[in-house]
Amino acid sequence: MIEVKNLTKYYGKRLALDNISFEVKKGAIVGFLGPNAAGKTTTMRILTGFLAATTGEVKVAGYDILTNSLEARRHIGYLPEAVPLYTDMTVCGCLEFLASLRGVPGDRLRSRVDEVVEVCGLEEYYDVLISKLSKGFRQRVGVAQAIVHEPEVLILDEPTIGIDPIQVASTRQLIRELGKERTVLISTHILPEVSVICERVIIIHEGKIVAEDSIKNLSSLVSGPRRVRLEVQGPTKKIADLLRQIKGVSRVSHQGSNLIIEYPASLDLRSKITESVVQGGFTLLSLESVEMSLEDIFLKLTTEEETEEANG
């Protein structure tokens, strides 16, 4: 649905995107992850036709964004980064204007606006000026305008930034809902967001793609020791000593009242750990495996990239 080939973008002399290529399949929800100034917004602006790439090719819904721009743009719903909206218009006025601009026929205008207003929970604000809305509700209007013309592809640039946690949760829920029938590319620098919303993730750093995979594969891609968290009743120090004696355990550390046990990924020591705790006369309350968090992966990938560069 979105094809990006060898995309490079210079702002004057500064290189913003360095030969990136990726593909988003129809119906997928893909996270575009990277720190600030990694090139996320630039990529999205090129995908939506707001900016032209220096070199490279972009196809959205099968149409080239440069040579067949209007047709491509017709299939895109876009929420820009800072949620720009016409603040001097009412919610309904703004949505009607943008809908008709994107080709929703006049007789369906009202019903489409009513529909998205309902989906985004804006019924009470129908006739309110956008300048009077709180940030959270503006965000919803932003999402509403992105879907009002029923686009196949949704491109959302940091859709949950600057709104309160409850609204963040409801916005994520909404995006997941929308992603059921559409192709969604969502950018963020908030790592947990990706694991909540997305199936796949593209990690971008300093204008280059450093990783692209499903979240599950990414965790195993970055090889490292397997870790389990243990909650026990009893003197943790003693238990830690006991666990260190198990063959294969590489490290035991304390995390509050819990213990973190590390061992090579090739082994599965969980049953042995349970046995030795129980045999030592202590009570085991819980045992869970700790997967490498996205934060860890991200940190590992971006710092590795830097060391490679330093060597090169």
Add this chain to the structure above:
Amino acid sequence: MTNIMTIAGKEFKSYLASPTAYIVISVFLVFTGAFFSFISPFNTSTYVETSIRGFLQPASIIVLFLGPLLAMRLLAEERKLGTIELLMTAPVRDSQVVLGKFLGSVGVLLVMLAVTLYYPLMLSIYGDPDPGPIGTGYLGIFLLGCVSLAVGLFGSSLTSNQIVAVVVSGGILLALWFIATAAQYLPQALGNTVNYFSLSGYFPDFMRGIIDTRGIIYYLSITALFLFLTIRSLENSRWS
């Protein structure tokens, strides 16, 4: 065409919802009204003539300044708010955006001129004015207004700062207006050529009731030129 009208309609409504248009129209009416009554048949101390020249002469200068003031927000505000991103990613050509914005502001110009129709109305109640010069005078003011709005729109496309937009477009218009004054100091042949490019040179004919196609074509082509430059300026921002 639908896209152009959608944008034009939205801009026109925005003008009605913001104080700018009302202020601009008020200022226009106060000044032209004052000059109309100073230099008019009702003021017998000057000269008696049943024409709207007293309105047209100052109106031409005022329109020159009010155009940039009306047009300044058209694109600069979109840049400031970031809504330009919504506009330029919608399936609409840049030329349609520019024409729509322009027509929206021309709508306000028409309203502004329509409100002044009571000057000739009063004249025809109390006297017997010649309809010819009144008609051509309005045509001239309208065309001049279009030039001023097109230059204003161009200024607005260059920046996100509305003050900068006004200063740039005001400067261009002043230069085009006073180029005739500069032409006096040039050698005859060169001066005459330069005079062809002066906004002010063609206006007196409109007031006299003469329809000079050169004037009409000149005003229309300057309008078209600056609309074209505005489109290029928008396109250019994609390649920044």
